[in-house]
Amino acid sequence: LVNEQRIVIIGCGAGGGTAAQLARKTDRNAKITILEMSKYAQYSKCGLPYVISEKIKKFENLIEFSKEWFEKEKINLYLNTEVTEVNIKEKKITFKKDNKLEYTEFDKLILATGAESNIPPIKNIQINNKLTQGVYCLRTLEEGKILYSALKNVKKVVIIGAGLIGLETADVLYQKGLNVTIVEALPNILENTLDSDMSNSILNEIESKINVYTNHFATEIELKNEKIENIHIKNNETNKEFKIETDLIVVATGSKPDVTIAEKIGCKIGKKGGITVNEKSETSVKDVYAAGDCTEYKDFITKQSTLIGLGSIAVRQGIAAGINAAGGNYALHEGLLQTRTSEFFGYEVAAVGPVKKEISNFPIVYGKFSGSSLISYFPGGKPIVMKIGVNENTGEIISAQSVGANAALRINVFACAIQNKVHVEDMRKMETAYAPPIAPTLDAITLVCDVAYLKYSRKNR
């Protein structure tokens, strides 16, 4: 008789779902159980804006791995299931399904409880601890459906937060013909993705389509007969306050990790509020792993602990958690590159490594290059702006940002370079693929390195 190991996963998002899949691949006999609060199997949160835009036909298309898929893999997926207690000593979980309490035992536990939207302290944003009607988030499939319905008969919309998700949503609503205003408390759009010189390079185009208020925070929502009429916003510097007429508000001011269970069972919570995990997705509690947006892990360059906010990292942590929980051995790299990308208002943007403000005390030289995706004589070339940061002492590339044609794939080249501590002098000499319809003899990838190298070598003469 084989003594099957029992793996329980709380949460079936990108981290939890992937962990289950990899646990199954690692141990064909393990008893694997997922407890998921919502009624949906593993779906893509990042796809939500594209259902709103109707690029994707329906919300259910975002489900990447269905309940049936998990069944076929002999993974027990409980939906609509709330964990009520985890007894870590007895390794026993109590959960509520269909208003009935049940329990299950585990040998290994994987926490993939995700995160929930930050709700900024704006007067009238909530009534009785619930979002006021007309105020919406876009983090879950349920929220997506609600927002989609609410958009009927709406003409004016205000989005709070000009990060990646705020801008993706802004673009989608602009495409639907709405009058869109985006309000950002920080001095620039995309503060966590790009340096201000890079984000400013696309600001004019964005401002030609929507209203952008950076350095402004929302203070109050004005209601009339329980309907939103205005939102008040205030300039951070001048304190000047004014109101904007709006029918609907979308909150996109980031998220905070859900660590309720993790805290109760004694997992170490980091400074940023996420479950502290190591490169194997282990928490501080034996036999307990964590993956995805509920965790924090160190950054490759700054070595500072940082919240996970990217689906790509959730999946990679899920791989590690699933394999290790099932008895395998899988370690992620020593720190996160945070390779990231998105597209909106006709721009592809991508970056890897910390933005300037996060490493303002580092010795860094920056190189920047603006060019085209193709040789000048070939029609159809598209603009590219690239910027890289280089350690002034070692010459190693530590960050890269790109706006324009195939920004993401160019940034992937730098992800490889940063991960492997490649010197800017080596990188600028790299042979890139060349053909007139595809790329120039010297791609922006190497030309931006030339610029940074010159600055680096001047400092190191």
Next chain:
Amino acid sequence: LVNEQRIVIIGCGAGGGTAAQLARKTDRNAKITILEMSKYAQYSKCGLPYVISEKIKKFENLIEFSKEWFEKEKINLYLNTEVTEVNIKEKKITFKKDNKLEYTEFDKLILATGAESNIPPIKNIQINNKLTQGVYCLRTLEEGKILYSALKNVKKVVIIGAGLIGLETADVLYQKGLNVTIVEALPNILENTLDSDMSNSILNEIESKINVYTNHFATEIELKNEKIENIHIKNNETNKEFKIETDLIVVATGSKPDVTIAEKIGCKIGKKGGITVNEKSETSVKDVYAAGDCTEYKDFITKQSTLIGLGSIAVRQGIAAGINAAGGNYALHEGLLQTRTSEFFGYEVAAVGPVKKEISNFPIVYGKFSGSSLISYFPGGKPIVMKIGVNENTGEIISAQSVGANAALRINVFACAIQNKVHVEDMRKMETAYAPPIAPTLDAITLVCDVAYLKYSRKNR
């Protein structure tokens, strides 16, 4: 009085023109002279097929740096100029311009004499040492113009050679509505670019548009009243010979380096027939440099000397030759990656590192992955096939090939990995940029590494 150094460059192609530019950047006072046989300043050979297709409006558009541009940079560019003698002892060059002999002296000489088309030994291909009327090459701007004119009233065309240039030309002529046949003596198309399993993956689609005869060599051109009527081709295995009716023939069977001057002045010529250069683009003769298609240099993986056949490498060697000749210090990487790409018949193909047949005696495991450029739920994803080779003993990635969406940029990531001897285990864990409209959470870049890693780890258990 400054004693200006004198740099003479023979040839104004990608290697020579770039060398002149970088010499000028390195030394603002040097006297720089380029002697160019043709009547054109630096132009892009790789762009020629796209003028034939009329994607580019005229041949002169391919001139990337005009005579005026060089003048502005105070570089003396002599066009229509034939070098008649190089006296290496006295550092004196005699050349003929407008039927007048002149001479110039140099401190440093850069040979960028390029290559000329291989003419295969086919009966009637030449008459009196000149290509028979109706037979054309597509290597120089002059040849491009001649071919373009010759295409009027042509219905059937045979291309000899199914390498990158042969296939680019085939596609262009197919797009013009011609009946195209391509004949290749080797067993597969693209033998120097892709492994046969990769090239075969696009063969069906190509064969639906043009006639492809691999493993066949052309033996004889049949003329009638000095006009081409048929070409005879012969199966390499069965020796069966037959004829194909054709109005026009394009020869695309590679090139051979022009080393006439190099040989005369005593430069070491390598086994492949090119001028032997090192990482600084130095030849074996003091103060003589060489760059581009006239040279050979060692491959990064095989360590074998290999002919330069890529514009991207010519430019990089030109950079080294120009900087070093002008007194700077610039070394290329220890060996060539031969990163290469092209597109035809709707496919983008790209590769880096040696093809399988070149390294059949190496201990290698291969991984292959077929997938999509986007997550399955997002519309518009395009197929990608990737294959990588991994050193079975060290785990280092040594080659990569790709067919499909953004093949070239994905291959650039592997160029970085190969150059920096990245282990396949590290590469498979790399964070790639993810967003639904741009790339999946796990890109083909890492998924192909997963496949190769599994094979590698099985061998190293």
